[in-house]
Amino acid sequence: MLDITLNGSRRSFTETSLTVAALLASLGYAGKRVAVERNGEIVPRSQHESTWLNSGDTLEIVVAVGGG
């Protein structure tokens, strides 16, 4: 089991480990323009495939929305 905090909510995954890329794919966001921060640090897009998540990680996934 993998327990993470994703955008402020606790989420559990049955996988024991998951890369950022696999997480994005499981959420349906593969290839979408998003940015990811893990435990306060940016995970560059080039490292999504090679960054493994650990239980207890805090992730923020953001997009651009309308604003002034």
Added chain:
Amino acid sequence: MDQLHIAGRAYGSRLIVGTGKYKDFDETRRAIEASGAEMVTVAIRRMNIGQDPGQPNLLEVLPPSRYTILPNTAGCYTAEDAVRTLRLARELLDGHALVKLEVLGDPSTLFPNMPETLKAAEVLVKEGFQVMVYCADDPIQAKMLEDIGCAAIMPLASLIGSGMGILNPWNLRLIIDNAQVPVIVDAGVGTASDAAIAMELGCDGVLMNTAIAHAGDPVLMASAMQKAVQAGREAYRAGRMPRKLYSADPSSPTTGLIGS
């Protein structure tokens, strides 16, 4: 050619527009086209997990290949949150460094928290960001932001979303007269004449959102704003006639009147 130069890039339009508060993406797109703006602001927010991932994304409606995207830090009340938001924005936009910094002090006025704004500006400039900064209309702190290395100074004309117009033209003039970087009025414009007044004062540009998005007809108001900014700029460059407080001066000849 009279262009707006910000952080090494030239823009034909001096109107910068926000993308919030529109009815839908179609209205957003049509209003922004009608405004003629080349630079548009966006907010950075958590992705709505569980939302249909097939939903269109704002950056598909306003592609970065066509518009200069200016990510903002709206809603941030500390330097730390603002810096974190803009680091995410830079990642989101493939290393794009031009950003709009705003650190708010109070949810009811959305007045800037200047100590936190100055602190965030220092960090961001050191990290290579090109910072366009929302600030109070205080000439001293505006100069401090310029000295830190901000790419543009963006004082409020009145409160964000208030539509109250240019409340302190004298402070804006002091800021403009002191600045070596572009000064852009950000916040408070309500209608076309406000935008023209800002430009006549000598501002280098105007940033607005609500004045267009909450107009009765946003697309028509966007077109009005484009013209107002152009008219105000031309009037500023032309140089207005002196004000004559106590004497009239006829435009028609005073001689050659019949019966004289």
